[in-house]
Amino acid sequence: MSVTRTLAKFLVTHKAVNVPQAVRHEGARALLNWVGCAIGASQHATIKRTLAALNEFSGPREATILGRRERVDIFQAALLNGASSHTFDFDDTHIKTVIHPSAPVLPAILALAEHQPVSGRDFLHAFLLGVETECRIGAAIMPNHYNAGWHNTATLGVFGAAAAAGRLLKLNEQQMVWALGIAGSHACGVRETFGSMAKPLHPGIAARNGLTAALMAKKNVVGPEQAIEGRRSFARVASTKFDPAAIAEGLGKTWAMAENSYKPYACGVVIHPAINGCVQLRNEHKLKLADIARIDLKVHPLVIELCSRRDPKSGLEGKFSIFHSCAAAILLNEAGEAAYSDAIVRNPAVVRVRDNTHATAQAGIAEDQVRITMTLRDGRVLEKYVEHCVGSVDNPMSDTDLEAKLRAQCKGILPAVRVEKLIALCWGVGRLKGVAEIARVAAPRS
Amino acid sequence: MSVTRTLAKFLVTHKAVNVPQAVRHEGARALLNWVGCAIGASQHATIKRTLAALNEFSGPREATILGRRERVDIFQAALLNGASSHTFDFDDTHIKTVIHPSAPVLPAILALAEHQPVSGRDFLHAFLLGVETECRIGAAIMPNHYNAGWHNTATLGVFGAAAAAGRLLKLNEQQMVWALGIAGSHACGVRETFGSMAKPLHPGIAARNGLTAALMAKKNVVGPEQAIEGRRSFARVASTKFDPAAIAEGLGKTWAMAENSYKPYACGVVIHPAINGCVQLRNEHKLKLADIARIDLKVHPLVIELCSRRDPKSGLEGKFSIFHSCAAAILLNEAGEAAYSDAIVRNPAVVRVRDNTHATAQAGIAEDQVRITMTLRDGRVLEKYVEHCVGSVDNPMSDTDLEAKLRAQCKGILPAVRVEKLIALCWGVGRLKGVAEIARVAAPRS
Numbered sequence: 001m002s003v004t005r006t007l008a009k010f011l012v013t014h015k016a017v018n019v020p021q022a023v024r025h026e027g028a029r030a031l032l033n034w035v036g037c038a039i040g041a042s043q044h045a046t047i048k049r050t051l052a053a054l055n056e057f058s059g060p061r062e063a064t065i066l067g068r069r070e071r072v073d074i075f076q077a078a079l080l081n082g083a084s085s086h087t088f089d090f091d092d093t094h095i096k097t098v099i100h101p102s103a104p105v106l107p108a109i110l111a112l113a114e115h116q117p118v119s120g121r122d123f124l125h126a127f128l129l130g131v132e133t134e135c136r137i138g139a140a141i142m143p144n145h146y147n148a149g150w151h152n153t154a155t156l157g158v159f160g161a162a163a164a165a166g167r168l169l170k171l172n173e174q175q176m177v178w179a180l181g182i183a184g185s186h187a188c189g190v191r192e193t194f195g196s197m198a199k200p201l202h203p204g205i206a207a208r209n210g211l212t213a214a215l216m217a218k219k220n221v222v223g224p225e226q227a228i229e230g231r232r233s234f235a236r237v238a239s240t241k242f243d244p245a246a247i248a249e250g251l252g253k254t255w256a257m258a259e260n261s262y263k264p265y266a267c268g269v270v271i272h273p274a275i276n277g278c279v280q281l282r283n284e285h286k287l288k289l290a291d292i293a294r295i296d297l298k299v300h301p302l303v304i305e306l307c308s309r310r311d312p313k314s315g316l317e318g319k320f321s322i323f324h325s326c327a328a329a330i331l332l333n334e335a336g337e338a339a340y341s342d343a344i345v346r347n348p349a350v351v352r353v354r355d356n357t358h359a360t361a362q363a364g365i366a367e368d369q370v371r372i373t374m375t376l377r378d379g380r381v382l383e384k385y386v387e388h389c390v391g392s393v394d395n396p397m398s399d400t401d402l403e404a405k406l407r408a409q410c411k412g413i414l415p416a417v418r419v420e421k422l423i424a425l426c427w428g429v430g431r432l433k434g435v436a437e438i439a440r441v442a443a444p445r446s
Numbered sequence: 447m448s449v450t451r452t453l454a455k456f457l458v459t460h461k462a463v464n465v466p467q468a469v470r471h472e473g474a475r476a477l478l479n480w481v482g483c484a485i486g487a488s489q490h491a492t493i494k495r496t497l498a499a500l501n502e503f504s505g506p507r508e509a510t511i512l513g514r515r516e517r518v519d520i521f522q523a524a525l526l527n528g529a530s531s532h533t534f535d536f537d538d539t540h541i542k543t544v545i546h547p548s549a550p551v552l553p554a555i556l557a558l559a560e561h562q563p564v565s566g567r568d569f570l571h572a573f574l575l576g577v578e579t580e581c582r583i584g585a586a587i588m589p590n591h592y593n594a595g596w597h598n599t600a601t602l603g604v605f606g607a608a609a610a611a612g613r614l615l616k617l618n619e620q621q622m623v624w625a626l627g628i629a630g631s632h633a634c635g636v637r638e639t640f641g642s643m644a645k646p647l648h649p650g651i652a653a654r655n656g657l658t659a660a661l662m663a664k665k666n667v668v669g670p671e672q673a674i675e676g677r678r679s680f681a682r683v684a685s686t687k688f689d690p691a692a693i694a695e696g697l698g699k700t701w702a703m704a705e706n707s708y709k710p711y712a713c714g715v716v717i718h719p720a721i722n723g724c725v726q727l728r729n730e731h732k733l734k735l736a737d738i739a740r741i742d743l744k745v746h747p748l749v750i751e752l753c754s755r756r757d758p759k760s761g762l763e764g765k766f767s768i769f770h771s772c773a774a775a776i777l778l779n780e781a782g783e784a785a786y787s788d789a790i791v792r793n794p795a796v797v798r799v800r801d802n803t804h805a806t807a808q809a810g811i812a813e814d815q816v817r818i819t820m821t822l823r824d825g826r827v828l829e830k831y832v833e834h835c836v837g838s839v840d841n842p843m844s845d846t847d848l849e850a851k852l853r854a855q856c857k858g859i860l861p862a863v864r865v866e867k868l869i870a871l872c873w874g875v876g877r878l879k880g881v882a883e884i885a886r887v888a889a890p891r892s
Contacts, residue, residue, distance in 0.1 A: 046667065049662070049665045049666055049667045050662060050665070050667055052665040053658075053661045053662045053664065053665040053667060054658075054661065054662075056505075056506070057505040057506065057519050057520060057521060058505050059502075059503040059504050059505040059519065060502070060503065073503050073505065074503060075503060148683055149677070149678035149679075149682065149683035150683060154631070178642075181638070181639065181642065181644055182644050182647070184636060184638065184639070184644075185600070185634060185635050185636065185639055185644045185647065185648060185651065186634050186651065187634055187636075188631060188632050188633055188634035188680075189631050190630060190631065190633075190678050190679060190680050190683050191678035191683075192627070192630065192670045192672065192673065192676040192677070192678040192679040192680070192682075192683075193627065193630070193631055193669065193670050194670075194678070195670070196624075196627065196668045196669050196670045196671075197667050197668040197669070198627055198628050198630075198631045198667070198668070198669045198670060201628070201631065201667070202631060205631065205632065212499075212500070215499045215500065216495070216496060216499045216500075218499065219495045219496070219498045219499040220495055221492065221495045221496055221499060221643050221644070221647070222642045222643040222644070223639065223642050223643070223644045224638045224639045224640075224641070224642045224644060225642075226638065227638065230638040231595070231638070232595035232636050232637035232638040232640075233595075233636060233638040234634075234636050234638070236595065236638075237594055237595035237596060237636050237637075237638075238684075
């Protein structure tokens, strides 16, 4: 059987009851993390401007833009929620493929769940199947595909979105083959966009297009038969590597979701260990910025290459400064998006500590490690070695960490009582009668 | 200046008055040809099923699906009209790049012209600028891009649609740069789809996405600066060849539209000379199928390779049979879509002549040539040499030919009086006060 058909058959026949409990729980964690990211960036100019461009053309306003009052049609909701959840580069990562798996898949099926009744059990199952689809096709063509210049979260996300939406639309096997084929005609997104608003739009575009592909297949719009492995398929055309075994082998036995990871801080992942260690020292010793004379960091060489901006002028530049990140995290006890406002970057206390923070690359320090020496004004010298940064595969964010991350992202957007309700809904997603309730609660007022 | 910015500046500053009259007339010919193709396939299952999938999600029903009564939002109209105009592979071709230039551009701006007032002069100008954009980027990366497996009408069409729509939206230079960048994030479509409904959907997807990109840029959604020439741009990522001079040189001096061509027959272009010659013999000698004993064709070798199906069982297979095509054209005095119905393929008179038609490859016969020997039942032997087939670059379809093609495509869909009105509107497009009238007249009832 062709790889496409093997995958399609799996997608339409797999039973929710056969998903291991740990994978289901990881799905709920990913959902909670994604909802927070979408709400957190919902007031960003990328979302406001895209909404301004499209709003007057909206169809039936059935769907929620997370964190916002406006309602739009399901395609626009998929686009906007996909975009907002990726705007701060704060969403989840499937380490093996470097795909951000939730951002293209969840907005597609959440929008669909506002159009037709979808139970939490089916929703979670469809989500896991969508993630499996994008990550398996990704594994078949990575890293060549990304190295060539493609933005894999966009190009592969559309297959995940089509698979997940197609499952909820109860496509038959042939229709699922077509849905994957039509998705392949929508696979797009290049890395030239990085640094512009078009980049976060990518998973939104993938979500909207994947949803469209599934709806078309449901009405028997005929797509190609060998969407994935065919000689002129997207996967073959857009990568110099193609390993079909990565797609077909072990379906239903291993789950990509089990390898998912979450960012505790809203900046490049290589500076996470330093932030993690500084926050620990801050809390263990009840430190304020004013207490600190100097910070010395022994880091992985990539930190120096990517994130050693000495004198950031804006919040965005601050994301590429390990010096700013440590100082801001000590001030705020976190390094969420708030640590990267222009105001924090200009804060004199932050600037003073930033100017007295120094980093040197050291052999033997891994990417998820750091060695910190902090000298206080009172003469004390504190040491901290972070062996595995929080958020790394070996030290995942706890459920409590994820809740705290979501709470920080919702601040000023959703009332606290609604935030707690949202957290409870995400943890209990598998038991929800109708998933639309999550969307309803995730907007400022219903 | 970067290639992207050079092109953007040209697109926003070029004046309609500086387009040569011959190019404007060619634009009107392309419009007329495109409108006919869109109407001709408007009842096809590809359109019906896609509409069935999307209709309930339509926004404001401002826009026309050519040839149909339903109205939809401008994005769906762009998608559906782009798809219908490419469904029968009967639309125009820019020979140098093998792009079908009208199908991605015209539906985008025609939909826009139903949303906001657009004069015929501005419409025609925007159309020409859009075609220039897609064909110039195409020239920079062809043939490697197509050979790799990309469907260039889709991938490059989105740039053309964005440019044309952006011009009508009066984007400034920076916004046009962004529009091209956002278009680059939407560039998609692979050749694996050929033979499925997803293939004709491609220019529709490009039209919808290009229109979306332009609307976003108008609201200052920020795209990349070097959308075309950047290291990770679509053009660089999706082709092993990149010749920036093909984009920037001679802007406003040469026009891609001047190299446009139109298909007289609804089948593979290599069998057009034989059809052309048979139709000429038919009319010169007032022949019926019953008069013919045998036809011998001396053809270019590609005919044998691509279109020598001996015993076609369906209309679609008939398109790949030079034998069927000649017989059907003698019966019908044309080889439009009607010549490729299942019924005509089964017609006993057609089958008899088809079975007595023979083709041999001959050196010295060019792709647009044929040498025909027709033996009649009364013993006469007729000869015909076609030096340049109608529709070829050296023997373009006349304005009258294009009118006849449109009339045939509209048969059974639009009343004759409306068809004549539509033809007059297309020829006079440059003087139209509001282009929306073309769309209005191109639907069965307004």
